[in-house]
Amino acid sequence: MTLDLSRQDAVQKAADAGIPSALADLGSLVRIPSIAWPAFDQSALVKSADAVAALLEGTGVFDSVEVKRAAIPGTDETGQPAVLATRAARNGRPTVLLYAHHDVQPPGDEALWDSPPFEPTVRDGRLYGRGAADDKAGVMAHVGAIRAVSEVLGDDLDLGIAVFIEGEEEYGSRSFGQFLADNADVLRSDVIVVADSGNWDERTPGLTVSLRGNARFTLTVRTLEHASHSGMMGGAVPDAMLATVKLLATLWDDDGAVAVEGLAVRDAETPAYDEATLRAESGLLEGVSPIGRDSILSRIWNKPSITITGWDATPVEAASNTLSPQTSVVISARVAPGQDAEEAFAAVEAHLRAHAPFGARLEFSDVDCGDSFLVDTSGWAVEEARASFADGYGVDSVDVGIGGSIPFISDLVREFPEAQILVTGVEDPHARAHSPNESLHLETFRNALVSEALLLARLNARTH
Template sequence: MSELVQRVRDVLPAVRQDLEDLVRIESVWADPARRGEVQRSADAVAKLLSDAGFADVQIVSEGGAPAVIARHPAPAGAPTVLLYAHHDVQPEGDHTQWNSPPFQPTERDGRLYGRGTADDKAGIATHLAAFRAHGGNPSVGVTVFVEGEEESGSPSLSRLLAAHRDTLASDVIVIADSDNWSTEVPSLTVTVRGLADCVVEVATLDHGLHSGLWGGVVPDALTVLVRLLASLHDDEGNVAVEGMHEAAAADVEYPPERVREETGLLPGVCEIGSGSVPQRLWAKPAITVIGIDTTPIDKASNTLIPRARAKVSMRVAPGGDAAAHLSALTRHLERNAPWGAQVTVTPGDVGQPYAIDASGAVYDAARSAFRDAWGAEPVDTGVGGSIPFIAEFAKAFPSAKILVTGVEDPATQAHSVNESLHLGVLERAATAEALLLANLGSDGQVAT
């Protein structure tokens, strides 16, 4: 074990350089103008995997972004492990809000800043480090699958899994796209919330009216919309939509000061909802208004607005059905509009939640690897966000054991400005994955 740990350390400087090169590629699939950068990113990932010793490397696409699949065949009787990551990144937002250029990796205080440093190009780096530490010849089969449109909801993933099912078939699936409890304590993610969203439009008039002449007599659409959106929560901030599912969360401590530190709550702003933080964050539904279309302030006039609309995003607790929850949200919006306003709800994306039974030999092997790499007992946690493709993998490969790991920590700020990777976490995550491959290749650990 100590020799393998040292080999991880030996390969990390080169892996970090490879990671920085990937971060410099602006692989934002959501931006049509940068689709060429996504292709360039796929080409770079394919070359890295080929250079690492994978003999079978291909770039594939099923009507969406390019993905990379690389295979190292399993020795006789050994299991095959699928290592997942994604090479696309979120849009960077306002460059002026970054402390350093978003696509120029910059180290400060032991963290590497830049878009995709953690989410999820560090997942690619973790897989590279683990494979290289084994000299390109681990005692298990390894398939690396690097997707190219995860940040856009993985719309072509089901087609990729169907078209390349035999190539991707595996006994264990490691998804390196999640969080850790802290920079010193690792996590195994065992539950993720689902996602559903919609656009709600309210209409009260067939044209705008002078607010002085008709204000106080006929309702404007924006006031209606505000009142309708306010009905989604009770006075404590709990979701007030009927038909929502609630699960049980892990019994771990999440004190208020940690919430305030990790979120940047402003002075005087309170938490919302009832129950423990893990319960609210991992096991209860949440509804957020993420956008409103109406008249901009600089174009406002004394006019009653005839139409207004909002995008509403909902998180679904593990065990719930995202499609059924979207139907419940739609019914609520249609039935609760004040003053008889007309309501149109347009459904959007749906991603199912997932809960993992993290027991058995594979999970024992993973926890052992985490203990040895981190020097700390891993914590089973949930994720407040959504990773809908986990359910896709479970559906495509029902007999495979799924491990959800990652290189993020509470200070990573994935999807936000100043995203960063803790370099110590990268080393520990890579070491844990290298040890996991060794554990899974040991006699008696995993039956194929």
């Protein structure tokens, strides 16, 4: 069975008409500073989860809507509040699981924001605010799409729908796997839509078909039993800072490409993408050259990268003439699609141990590995998604790779191996997720919501 054109048109119109209310609800969610880091007010996460639950309850389509937590394996703690809404499929229809997350990144230095991070502000066709794009817009794309298909289909809505809105994605999804295991019976689906990725540009939808994995860890370098005077001992005694700088420099070659033996590269074609676009989307300063070799997108999508994301060092204002005995850095290695993340970590660890200068002592801690993801594009769900994108955006979608990682997708694959997974999103390349002045392109949001409503309607027209 296929979706008839009259219903397709009605769903598209209903979704479009619901955009103003969806944006108003999105603004209300953005006002809640739902940050999962323990240093922030944890009651905001409870408030955010309750608000999302109320929105899903308000659609009137679910048999059950709950705010739930799961245990964090290996600890006595529980994870942050997640929202689980479910309705059973009827008349042989498939079931779809819709995922997004309601927690957000910390705002960072609020002085760098042009408007308050938790006060949604519209400027030049964009909605600014922390979480406006990542990922409360994903939440509202789900809610708005459900509202539209429910309004049009009414009692003919036979599609099974499960909605899982996580509360700790930005904090490592520590209870994610346990949550899936605890609720496997109601989450088991034929199709899973993960609304936490990006698009080719603000006008062209992207279907994410590959994601790099991630191996993140803390490296501590020690050279001295205690600090020493840099004048008295400098020149003979290697301090931890010197050892760390020399060691880290071995991770890249002169072109800035990763120089670690054992890190894999995926061989796959990439669309045309020039340096000017890279500069516009990344903020690369004039005169600063890109790093790496081969096509730009192959460097981002298909090759490993290594970034130092944190460094414990004496701040400039507190600098003294001292040889530091130890220092710690956080290293984030992005892993090419297809390579096991733990294998990649082992390669980086072996490289660092082999290149430690002056016999410096190395310690590795807080290791966190998440595997990469490759989509099987031969399934019927991908065809339905592409058709829905074409109708919703008015242009064909582009199969994209993402340089970032969504490690929990490997948990979805493990728990639900038969499900077809679609990774979609509402962000465009200028969304600045995780950065000051994060924003949502309003027309992209409209098209994403309409496309998802059409996808749900198409799924409702299918039988097993």
